[in-house]
Amino acid sequence: MDEYFIDSDKLEFLPINMALDDGFIGYGGDLSVKRLVFAYRSGIFPWYNEGDPILWWSPDPRFVLFPQNVHVSESMRKILRREIFEIRLDTHFTEVMKHCSTAHGRTWILPEMIAAYTRLHKAGYAHSVEVWQNDALVGGLYGVRVGNVFCGESMFSLVSNSSKTAFIVMARLMAELGIAVVDCQFETNHLASLGGQNITRDEYIHILNENMTDEQPYLWQDLLAGRTTADFV
Numbered sequence: 508m509d510e511y512f513i514d515s516d517k518l519e520f521l522p523i524n525m526a527l528d529d530g531f532i533g534y535g536g537d538l539s540v541k542r543l544v545f546a547y548r549s550g551i552f553p554w555y556n557e558g559d560p561i562l563w564w565s566p567d568p569r570f571v572l573f574p575q576n577v578h579v580s581e582s583m584r585k586i587l588r589r590e591i592f593e594i595r596l597d598t599h600f601t602e603v604m605k606h607c608s609t610a611h612g613r614t615w616i617l618p619e620m621i622a623a624y625t626r627l628h629k630a631g632y633a634h635s636v637e638v639w640q641n642d643a644l645v646g647g648l649y650g651v652r653v654g655n656v657f658c659g660e661s662m663f664s665l666v667s668n669s670s671k672t673a674f675i676v677m678a679r680l681m682a683e684l685g686i687a688v689v690d691c692q693f694e695t696n697h698l699a700s701l702g703g704q705n706i707t708r709d710e711y712i713h714i715l716n717e718n719m720t721d722e723q724p725y726l727w728q729d730l731l732a733g734r735t736t737a738d739f740v
Contacts, residue, residue, distance in 0.1 A: 513563065518545055523565055523712060530566030537561070538623035540630050547653045548719060550712045552660075552692065554615050567708035570694040574686055577678035578702040579740065583671055587736040592646075592672050593639040594736060596727040600628040603635040603647045603663070610663035624660075627651060631724030636677045638669040646670045648677060650689075655718035657681050658690040672736060674701055679739040680730060687718045 511521065513536035526532040532551060536542055538561065546552060546563065555562040579587075586592075604624060608616035627633040632653065638646035646669025648662035659677075664670035678701075681689055691698050694705060 513561075518542060520546065520549055520551055520563065523550060523708065526565045526567070526708075530564045531562065532565050533563040534560045536563070538619060540623075540626050540632070543623065543627055543651070544632060544653060547651050547656075547658050548715070550708070550715050552658065553620070556615055557617055564692075565708060566693060568705040569708050569711040570691045570698065570703050570705050571711060572678060572689040572691055572698070572701070572703045574678045574682035574689060576702045576704075577675060578700065579675055583668065583675065584740050586668050587672065587675070587740045590735045590737050591640065592669060592736055594672070594676050594731060594734075594739075595637045595639060596730055597628070597634055598728065599637055599644055600633065600635040600649060601625045602644060603637060603649050604661075606644070606647070606663040606665070607649065607661035610661075616661060624649070624651075628726075631726060634727050636673045636680075638666075638673050640666060640669070646673055648673045650677075652686075652724070654715075654720040654722070655685055655687050656690060656715055657686050657688075659692075671701065674698075676736065676739045678702075680727075684730075688714050 511533045513533045515537045520533055551563050551565045553561050554564050601621060604616060604621045608614045624633050633651050635649045636647055637644055645666040646664045648659060650657055650659040662670045662673060691703050
């Protein structure tokens with residue numbers, strides 16, 4: 508497995524076609540902003556448990572959402588129209604990650620991951636979509652934008668339908684921003700119900716390469732421009 512070891516002093520990964528059947532493509536390296544951006548631009552992401560080295564993955568197939576294909580059920584349309592939630596962007600990024608880290612029991616969102624992605628957020632690459640109710644954070648998601656691709660990482664929900672609201676608003680905003688695809692990494696029933704689909708890794712890498720831009724990273728606070736959930740039905 509030595510060929511899969513990643514040297515912290517070298518900003519490189521193995522060629523994608525050397526990934527194992529489960530998507531594993533390397534271990535080691537670090538979680539610096541530079542390496543994380545390079546990894547996402549290469550179709551690779553970190554995912555590991557406490558006590559493991561940093562493990563890197565590029566699964567095949569890849570579960571994605573094309574923003575224009577997001578499915579909004581009639582029940583969710585009613586919820587969005589009622590404006591029972593408030594949406595904010597990039598105001599409590601670290602808190603969103605912390606909630607995600609406790610949402611599913613044992614987690615891969617370890618303290619060092621939270622610290623690394625907070626640095627990525629401050630650099631303008633990582634973003635949070637936050638759902639608020641009565642001035643309390645009740646749901647949301649976070650992910651990483653590279654070029655015109657958004658890589659969703661995790662979501663949480665403390666109130667029914669809050670994570671669905673975050674996902675739908677995110678997809679609508681991604682369509683407005685010209686994002687070609689939202690990378691959801693692995694298939695879940697929840698994401699499939701919202702319009703996600705599997706494509707091959709080769710197809711994903713092609714889309715990724717076609718949508719890399721030199722656009723400068725930035726925070727998203729101003730994207731909503733005073734809009735409510737009713738504007739995203």
